[in-house]
Amino acid sequence: MTSSRATSSIKLSDGTSIPQLGFGTFQVPPADAVETVGAALDVGFRHIDTAQGYKNEAEVGEAIANSGIARDEIYVTSKLTNSMHARDDVMRSFDETLAKLRLDKLDLFLIHWPLPTRYDGDFVSTWRAMLELVEDGRLTSAGVSNFEPAHLTKIIDETGATPVVNQIEAHPYFHNNAARQASHDQAIAVEAWGPLARGEALDDPIVKAIATETDRAASQVVLRWHVQRGDIIFPKSMHRERMAENLAIFDFELSDDQIARIDTLDRGEDGRQGPNPNTFDAL
Numbered sequence: 094m095t096s097s098r099a100t101s102s103i104k105l106s107d108g109t110s111i112p113q114l115g116f117g118t119f120q121v122p123p124a125d126a127v128e129t130v131g132a133a134l135d136v137g138f139r140h141i142d143t144a145q146g147y148k149n150e151a152e153v154g155e156a157i158a159n160s161g162i163a164r165d166e167i168y169v170t171s172k173l174t175n176s177m178h179a180r181d182d183v184m185r186s187f188d189e190t191l192a193k194l195r196l197d198k199l200d201l202f203l204i205h206w207p208l209p210t211r212y213d214g215d216f217v218s219t220w221r222a223m224l225e226l227v228e229d230g231r232l233t234s235a236g237v238s239n240f241e242p243a244h245l246t247k248i249i250d251e252t253g254a255t256p257v258v259n260q261i262e263a264h265p266y267f268h269n270n271a272a273r274q275a276s277h278d279q280a281i282a283v284e285a286w287g288p289l290a291r292g293e294a295l296d297d298p299i300v301k302a303i304a305t306e307t308d309r310a311a312s313q314v315v316l317r318w319h320v321q322r323g324d325i326i327f328p329k330s331m332h333r334e335r336m337a338e339n340l341a342i343f344d345f346e347l348s349d350d351q352i353a354r355i356d357t358l359d360r361g362e363d364g365r366q367g368p369n370p371n372t373f374d375a376l
C-alpha cells in the first residue's frame with residue numbers, strides 16, 4: 094500500500110527545501126530498522142531523521158537502498174555524536190555516516206548537542222568542521238540540534254555562518270519558545286523533536302476532545318498543530334498503521350480556537366522531557 098505523501102516542504106536559508114514531515118528513528122532498534130524504515134518509505138515518508146548515536150544508520154541505508162526510490166526523492170538527516178566533536182573526528186565519523194547510509198552526499202548533518210561544558214566549551218570549532226563538509230561538497234546543508242539562544246549567537250558571531258535548522262525538543266507540553274524565537278530571529282528553521290511528547294500528548298483530554306471534533310486521531314491533531322506552527326517534524330513509530338496515520342495530516346486544518354486550546358497545554362520548563370542542553374554532557 095502506498096498512500097498519499099506529505100505535500101508540504103519548508104525552504105531553508107541556503108535555498109534548499111526539506112519536507113516538513115519526516116520519519117524519526119530514535120529508539121528504532123537496529124534489528125528492526127531495515128523493516129521499520131522500509132515500511133515508512135513504503136507508506137510514503139520521503140524524509141528520514143537518524144543519528145550516529147542511534148546506531149541504526151547502516152540499517153537506514155539498507156532500507157533506502159532496498160526501496161528503489163530515487164536518491165533525490167529522499168531527504169536524509171544524520172547527526173554528529175557527542176564523542177566526535179573534535180575536527181578530525183567530525184571528518185572521520187562523517188565518512189562513516191556516508192558509508193553506512195550508502196550515500197555519496199548527505200542532505201543535512203547536525204551537531205547533535207552543543208555540550209557547552211565539554212571540549213573547553215568550544216563548539217565553534219565543531220561548527221567550523223561542519224561548514225568544511227559543505228565546502229567539500231559531501232554535505233548539502235549544515236545545522237544544529239539542541240542549541241539554546243546563546244549557543245546560536247556564539248557560532249553565528251564567530252563564524253558568520255548560520256545553521257539552516259535547529260532541531261529542538263518541542264511539543265504541546267513544552268513549546269520551547271526561547272530557543273524557537275532565537276532560531277526564527279536568525280531565519281533558522283525549527284525542527285521539533287519528540288513532537289508527540291513521546292506519546293504522552295495523545296492521552297491529553299484537550300487533544301482527545303479536538304480529535305473527536307475533527308474526527309481525527311489524537312496523533313494527527315498534535316502533528317497538525319506542529320505543522321500549522323510551521324515547524325518541521327518527524328514522528329517515530331514502529332507500527333505501519335500509525336505511520337500511515339501520522340502521514341495523513343495535510344488534508345485537514347485546525348481552527349484558531351483549536352490551536353489556542355492546545356497552546357494552553359504549555360508547562361514551560363516543567364514540560365521538558367529530555368535533557369537540558371545547557372548541562373547535558375554525556376559523551
Ligand SMILES: NC(=O)c1ccc[n+]([C@@H]2O[C@H](COP(=O)([O-])OP(=O)(O)OC[C@H]3O[C@@H](n4cnc5c(N)ncnc54)[C@H](OP(=O)(O)O)[C@@H]3O)[C@@H](O)[C@H]2O)c1
Nearest residue numbers: 117118119286287288289290291292312328329330331335
Ligand atoms: N535531536 C535530538 O536530540 C532528538 C531527541 C529525540 C528525538 N529526536 C528525533 O525526533 C524523532 C521523534 O521523537 P521521538 O521518537 O522521541 O518521539 P515522538 O515521535 O514524539 O513519539 C514516539 C512515540 O509515540 C508513539 N506513536 C507514534 N505515532 C503514534 C500514533 N499514531 N498513535 C499512537 N502512538 C504513536 C510511538 O510508539 P510506537 O513506536 O510503538 O508506535 C512512540 O512511543 C526521533 O525519532 C528522532 O528522530 C531527536
